[in-house]
Amino acid sequence: DVKVTQSSRYLVKRTGEKVFLECVQDMDHENMFWYRQDPGLGLRLIYFSYDVKMKEKGDIPEGYSVSREKKERFSLILESASTNQTSMYLCASSLKTGGWETQYFGPGTRLLVL
Amino acid sequence: DQQVKQNSPSLSVQEGRISILNCDYTNSMFDYFLWYKKYPAEGPTFLISISSIKDKNEDGRFTVFLNKSAKHLSLHIVPSQPGDSAVYFCAASAEGAGNNRKLIWGLGTSLAVNP
Numbered sequence: 561d562v563k564v565t566q567s568s569r570y571l572v573k574r575t576g577e578k579v580f581l582e583c584v585q586d587m588d589h590e591n592m593f594w595y596r597q598d599p600g601l602g603l604r605l606i607y608f609s610y611d612v613k614m615k616e617k618g619d620i621p622e623g624y625s626v627s628r629e630k631k632e633r634f635s636l637i638l639e640s641a642s643t644n645q646t647s648m649y650l651c652a653s654s655l656k657t658g659g660w661e662t663q664y665f666g667p668g669t670r671l672l673v674l
Numbered sequence: 675d676q677q678v679k680q681n682s683p684s685l686s687v688q689e690g691r692i693s694i695l696n697c698d699y700t701n702s703m704f705d706y707f708l709w710y711k712k713y714p715a716e717g718p719t720f721l722i723s724i725s726s727i728k729d730k731n732e733d734g735r736f737t738v739f740l741n742k743s744a745k746h747l748s749l750h751i752v753p754s755q756p757g758d759s760a761v762y763f764c765a766a767s768a769e770g771a772g773n774n775r776k777l778i779w780g781l782g783t784s785l786a787v788n789p
Contacts, residue, residue, distance in 0.1 A: 564717070593776070602781035603718070603763065618776070650717050661706045661767045663777065665717030 563587070564666035566651050572672045579638040581669050583651030590656035592634035593663060594618075594626060596647040603650065609634055610656060641673045677701045678766050680780035688788055693751040695783050697764030700745065704766040708777070709738060709749045712761045721762075722749070754787045761785070 567582035585592065593608040595618075605618030607626040615626050623645060627635040634653075638645055648670050652663040679698045687693045697707075705726040710718035724731040724738045724747065731738050737750045751758055764780040 569715075600781065603779045605776055608776060652717070661708060661777065662720050662723065665719065668715065668717050670715070 564651055564653055564664050566649075566666040566669050568669050569667060570670050570672075572674065573638075573641050574674055575642060577638075577641045577673075579641050579671065579673075581636040581638075581649055581651075581671070583634045583636070583653075583666055584632050585634075585651075585653040585664070586632065587653065587664070588631065589653035589664075590631070591654040591663075592628065593652040593654075594624075594634065594636045595650045595652065596620070597650055597668075598647050606636065641671075643673050645671065646673045647671060675700075676781070677704075678764055678778050678780040680762075680764055680783045682783050683781070684784040684786070686786045686788060687754050689756055690753045693749075693754045693758065693785055693787065695749040695751075695762050695764075695785065697747045697749075697780055698745060699747075699766050699778075701766070701768065701778070702745070703768040704778070705769065706767045707738070707740060707747050708765045708767075709736075710763045710765060711758075712763065712782070718763060751785075754785075756787050756789050759785055759787045 564585045594606045595603045604620050609615045609628040625637045648668050650668045651666040654663045708723040709721040711721045712718040722733050722736050740747045761782045761784045763782045765777040
């Protein structure tokens, strides 16, 4: 079974803090994704990466950056957290070819920015 | 502009009956469609998918129907069980240029199956 793990289930941070959300997958997937989920807005793609050291902006990249130094790890960084970044953050991974459409998700990190 | 639309935010059905969740899309380039299920405080889990070369795919109690001419797909759950109560997301993909392999998601439909 694919396993995608996220470093924290719940996180509370203060406005202006730098926040790191870590995601690790154990299935040697090339593609990795960061989403946020908010009520009434569904899943919105922040950034994705299709290879080590590669990254692509998603639909809402503002206020975020990412890092992919190793294939299995994809980090989301909030440079200066703001209250409007309070959300559920979901990491996902998928193969590059042959079934790349199917994304496997981690359990999510619920972030509260005060 | 939502390219993938789930027009019903919520649906309530009785246990044992059929649940039908609908999804409409606008981009005729979409060639693969997926349904995901999400419980509160968990990540979405893949449920079932369908390629545009098919009009039906079945997996146990779950069947997805695709009507390309209407740009419509539906997920049928028969019989519905209380454990099916969750938010269901429809997603679509198109072979993008280069490495732009991302899914386009609907906003979800919250299904409640009542005992």
